Amino acid sequence: MTKHADLAAAGAFSASEKAGLYKAIYNRRDVRDQFLSLPVSDAMLVRLLDAAHHAPSVGLMQPWNFIVIRQEETKEKVFRAFKKANDEAAEMFEGGRKSDYLRLKLEGIRKAPLNICVTCDRTRGGKVVLGRTHNMNMDLYSTVCAIQNLWLAARVEGIGLGWVSIYNDPDLREILSIPDEIEIIGYLCLGYVEELYTRPELEVKNWSRRLPLEELVFEEKWAG
Amino acid sequence: MTKHADLAAAGAFSASEKAGLYKAIYNRRDVRDQFLSLPVSDAMLVRLLDAAHHAPSVGLMQPWNFIVIRQEETKEKVFRAFKKANDEAAEMFEGGRKSDYLRLKLEGIRKAPLNICVTCDRTRGGKVVLGRTHNMNMDLYSTVCAIQNLWLAARVEGIGLGWVSIYNDPDLREILSIPDEIEIIGYLCLGYVEELYTRPELEVKNWSRRLPLEELVFEEKWAG
Numbered sequence: 001m002t003k004h005a006d007l008a009a010a011g012a013f014s015a016s017e018k019a020g021l022y023k024a025i026y027n028r029r030d031v032r033d034q035f036l037s038l039p040v041s042d043a044m045l046v047r048l049l050d051a052a053h054h055a056p057s058v059g060l061m062q063p064w065n066f067i068v069i070r071q072e073e074t075k076e077k078v079f080r081a082f083k084k085a086n087d088e089a090a091e092m093f094e095g096g097r098k099s100d101y102l103r104l105k106l107e108g109i110r111k112a113p114l115n116i117c118v119t120c121d122r123t124r125g126g127k128v129v130l131g132r133t134h135n136m137n138m139d140l141y142s143t144v145c146a147i148q149n150l151w152l153a154a155r156v157e158g159i160g161l162g163w164v165s166i167y168n169d170p171d172l173r174e175i176l177s178i179p180d181e182i183e184i185i186g187y188l189c190l191g192y193v194e195e196l197y198t199r200p201e202l203e204v205k206n207w208s209r210r211l212p213l214e215e216l217v218f219e220e221k222w223a224g
Numbered sequence: 225m226t227k228h229a230d231l232a233a234a235g236a237f238s239a240s241e242k243a244g245l246y247k248a249i250y251n252r253r254d255v256r257d258q259f260l261s262l263p264v265s266d267a268m269l270v271r272l273l274d275a276a277h278h279a280p281s282v283g284l285m286q287p288w289n290f291i292v293i294r295q296e297e298t299k300e301k302v303f304r305a306f307k308k309a310n311d312e313a314a315e316m317f318e319g320g321r322k323s324d325y326l327r328l329k330l331e332g333i334r335k336a337p338l339n340i341c342v343t344c345d346r347t348r349g350g351k352v353v354l355g356r357t358h359n360m361n362m363d364l365y366s367t368v369c370a371i372q373n374l375w376l377a378a379r380v381e382g383i384g385l386g387w388v389s390i391y392n393d394p395d396l397r398e399i400l401s402i403p404d405e406i407e408i409i410g411y412l413c414l415g416y417v418e419e420l421y422t423r424p425e426l427e428v429k430n431w432s433r434r435l436p437l438e439e440l441v442f443e444e445k446w447a448g
Contacts, residue, residue, distance in 0.1 A: 006428040007258075010251065010420035012382030013244055020237055020244030021380045025275050025373050027234065034231075046437070051249050053437045055372070058389060060424050060432035067442045074444055089357040101354065119446075130325065130431065131389045133313040137364070138389050141409070144368035149249050151280070151369075152376070156245045158236030165282060165355045165362050177445040185365070196234035200284050204230040207354065208284035213270070213277045218291045220298055221401040222343075 024152045030201065031160030032105045035112040035191035044157060045114070048190075051153035052118075057142035059130035063122065064143045064185075067176055069115040074175065078187065079109045081171035082164060089166055104205060107164045112189035117176055118147055120183040143185045150188070160193035248376045254425065255384030256329045259336040259415035268381060269338070272414075275377035276342075281366035283354035287346065288367045288409075291400055293339040298399065302411065303333045305395035306388060313390055328429060331388045336413035341400055342371055344407040367409045374412070384417035 012018070049066055057063060069075060086106060093101045109115060120143040132138045147163070154161045164187045172184055202208045218224070236242070273290055281287060293299060310330060317325045333339060344367040356362045371387070378385045388411040396408055426432045442448070 004421075004428075006421050006423060007419045008422050010258075010382070010384075010417055013247065013380040016240040017244030017247055018380045020241030021248050021376055022275065023237065023241055024245050025278050025377065028278075028280070030280050034234075049441060050437055051246065053435075053440065054249050054252075056252070056254050056375070056387065060426040060434075062435045062440070065440050065442060065446075065448065067444070067446060069444055071444055085358050089354075092352045092357055104354075106355070121448075125432070128316045130313075130328075130426070131330070133316055133390065134309050134392060135389045140361070140365075141368045141371075144365045145372040145375075147365075148279070148369045148372040152245055153249065156237040156242045158234070160234075163280065165359045166357065168358055175445075179446065179448070182446070182448075193234055195231045197228075197230050198232050199230060202284040202354070204228075208349070210284075211277075211286045213274055216277065216286070216289050217273060218289060220291070220293055220295055221399075222289075222291060222403065222406070224289065224345075224403070224406075 020156065024155045028151055028155045029160065029196045031162040031193060031196065032108045032201065033111065034160055034193040034195055035108050036194060037113060038192045040114045040159060040190060048150050048153050052146040052150035055142065055146035055149045058132050058138035059125060061125045061129050061139055061142060063120045063124045063139040064146045065119045065121060067117040067119065069117065070113065075110050075115060077175045078115065078172065081167045081175065082107050082109060085166045085168050100207065104207065106166060108162050108189040109164065112191040114190040116188045116190065117184065118143060118186045118188065119178060120185050122183060123181055140183060140185060147186050147188070154190060158192055159190055160196060162189040164189060244380065248379045252375055252379045253384065253420045255386040255417060255420065256332045256425065257335065258384055258417040258419055259332050260418060261337060262416045264338045264383060264414060272374050272377050276370040276374035279366065279370035279373045282356050282362035283349060285349045285353050285363055285366060287344045287348045287363040288370045289343045289345060291341040291343065293341065294337065299334050299339060301399045302339065302396065305391045305399065306331050306333060309390045309392050324431065328431065330390060332386050332413040333388065336415040338414040340412045340414065341408065342367060342410045342412060343402060344409050346407060347405055364407060364409060371410050371412065378414060382416055383414055384420060386413040388413060
């Protein structure tokens with residue numbers, strides 16, 4: 001019985017609709033190398049960004065912006081910022097782990113036809129934001145939810161996405177003219193893909209492995 | 225042409241599979257009041273947590289834990305922590321905004337049969353984590369991706385989810401015995417729902433409104 005004009009019946013989805021969501025979740029990969037050069041149309045880009053824009057946000061703050069990058073010149077600058085940071089990162093690993101690290105391809109900045117930098121405007125909605133009063137990170141987390149929506153939407157469209165996190169923040173900020181009060185959340189590489197790894201690439205390449213879910217679940221209180 | 229045993233063909237999904245993903249994204253709501261008392265089975269809980277567990281994570285770190293809360297006594301304590309913080313939050317708003325705030329129901333802690341506290345173990349995987357070397361927030365963001373997966377999976381199963389962020393961190397930490405090195409990311413309320421708002425509840429209740437997507441998209445660099 002509907003009590004309010006804006007409330008509508010909402011039950012479980014059909015089996016095929018459910019399958020679509022779970023297939024996206026289980027087959028989503030962090031893509032670094034499988035990108036095709038085929039361009040992503042503006043209509044498709046809007047579809048993906050609109051999925052991101054319908055993420056949950058604290059106090060309906062919608063703190064995100066999307067900087068869409070297609071020019072080779074910009075990508076080349078971002079790649080150089082990645083390269084500098086990645087060389088620094090390699091030095092943090094020891095022995096065989098360092099050589100293993102250097103063998104991994106951790107970005108697809110220039111290969112992907114489309115890059116998107118996703119940011120969080122911490123000033124949007126004023127100083128006091130409903131739901132952010134006791135956790136100032138909530139706007140960052142809302143922006144991450146938008147990225148995950150975008151990632152899943154890309155997957156169902158046959159578009160791969162890789163999240164690049166290896167750069168020094170001031171470098172990317174300068175390349176993209178991002179003001180100080182704006183937080184950079186993620187730098188994403190997108191493009192159509194013909195094939196993907198069936199498991200996480202870091203597992204395929206023996207860097208790490210999937211943990212058993214049952215070890216991560218506690219009842220009623222922390223029990224680690 | 226597959227070049228590697230772990231690579232498989234990966235194109236766009238079928239129309240009905242795509243529809244399932246987009247329907248979940250567009251019909252997902254932050255639920256505070258529509259919870260039914262119908263219990264969520266253990267099998268269903270595992271299905272939802274496994275969807276969360278297949279989120280992307282930096283360096284395949286999988287930093288998340290899930291504390292599953294079903295006891296009334298625990299929920300009552302969490303509700304009291306919420307109530308204290310919510311009274312503090314109301315004082316931060318001025319004039320009519322304060323009375324509007326107090327009229328909103330911002331949690332479903334006791335009404336929802338199932339609560340889940342999602343945490344991030346910042347020590348998992350050692351001190352140097354691939355991809356976190358230049359952004360120490362990446363493990364927090366991975367955990368948020370897990371929450372968004374869980375949220376979408378819940379939606380297709382007819383289960384509503386509300387993310388509670390209004391509490392003082394030490395209060396929740398004490399109630400759930402969470403150690404200091406573990407970051408609390410979100411406190412989630414879950415339960416079956418018969419109906420949901422067709423738009424964000426904060427929009428229905430005239431607290432805020434959806435921003436036009438086109439205002440949030442820039443080309444090649446920041447242009448705000």
